[in-house]
Amino acid sequence: AQSVTQPDIHITVSEGASLELRCNYSYGATPYLFWYVQSPGQGLQLLLKYFSGDTLVQGIKGFEAEFKRSQSSFNLRKPSVHWSDAAEYFCAVGAPSNTGKLIFGQGTTLQVKP
Amino acid sequence: EPEVTQTPSHQVTQMGQEVILRCVPISNHLYFYWYRQILGQKVEFLVSFYNNEISEKSEIFDDQFSVERPDGSNFTLKIRSTKLEDSAMYFCASSVAASGSYGGNNEQFFGPGTRLTVL
Numbered sequence: 001a002q003s004v005t006q007p008d009i010h011i012t013v014s015e016g017a018s019l020e021l022r023c024n025y026s027y028g029a030t031p032y033l034f035w036y037v038q039s040p041g042q043g044l045q046l047l048l049k050y051f052s053g054d055t056l057v058q059g060i061k062g063f064e065a066e067f068k069r070s071q072s073s074f075n076l077r078k079p080s081v082h083w084s085d086a087a088e089y090f091c092a093v094g095a096p097s098n099t100g101k102l103i104f105g106q107g108t109t110l111q112v113k114p
Numbered sequence: 115e116p117e118v119t120q121t122p123s124h125q126v127t128q129m130g131q132e133v134i135l136r137c138v139p140i141s142n143h144l145y146f147y148w149y150r151q152i153l154g155q156k157v158e159f160l161v162s163f164y165n166n167e168i169s170e171k172s173e174i175f176d177d178q179f180s181v182e183r184p185d186g187s188n189f190t191l192k193i194r195s196t197k198l199e200d201s202a203m204y205f206c207a208s209s210v211a212a213s214g215s216y217g218g219n220n221e222q223f224f225g226p227g228t229r230l231t232v233l
Binding site: 032036041042043044045046049090092094099100101102103104105106107 | 118145147149155156157158159162164169170172205207209211212220221222223224225226227
């Protein structure tokens with residue numbers, strides 16, 4: 001069965017420091033991968049997505065993610081974190097079907113220290 | 115910028131009561147979804163809806179749940195007889211294409227959610 005694991009429940013980084021949020025997936029074929037961000041009281045906003053091709057994808061707000069098939073990973077990175085990046089981040093996998101179902105990881109809460 | 119809206123933002127109900135959660139998807143979108151997030155847990159898929167019928171549902175989506183697109187703009191989730199464990203944040207989402215559509219515009223836009231509290 002498809003699954004997504006985000007090993008880090010909570011991460012704290014200093015403003016200006018680099019960030020990497022981990023995501024591992026379990027899926028038989030090449031998945032469609034997404035990163036969403038959720039600010040308090042808000043819905044989920046798409047940061048970036050991967051379908052195929054270049055394994056390094058760029059997203060909004062200066063985020064990028066790298067798909068590594070050998071490690072079944074799709075880690076999210078940002079070179080310099082801003083205080084406004086504090087939020088909850090969700091990795092998700094979409095099955096290559098026509099139903100649109102997304103399977104989410106548990107989420108990682110990012111706290112940014114001044 | 116178009117957005118998905120949901121009403122109400124917070125719904126409190128008694129166990130056994132029926133609730134209807136309402137969503138207005140983005141107008142040119144064709145695929146509609148409901149997800150839920152129990153406090154402290156992951157976001158879970160409930161159902162996807164396309165062309166006026168359910169295209170996939172999870173095992174959570176039992177006979178107590180139903181979805182409807184009563185007109186050209188609204189998309190509703192009904193829970194017939196609420197249970198304590200139905201307390202959660204319910205998110206509606208919509209997309210132009212399904213997530214499996216290669217190269218398609220399949221980003222799912224999420225609403226802000228309805229917090230359902232069952233007492």
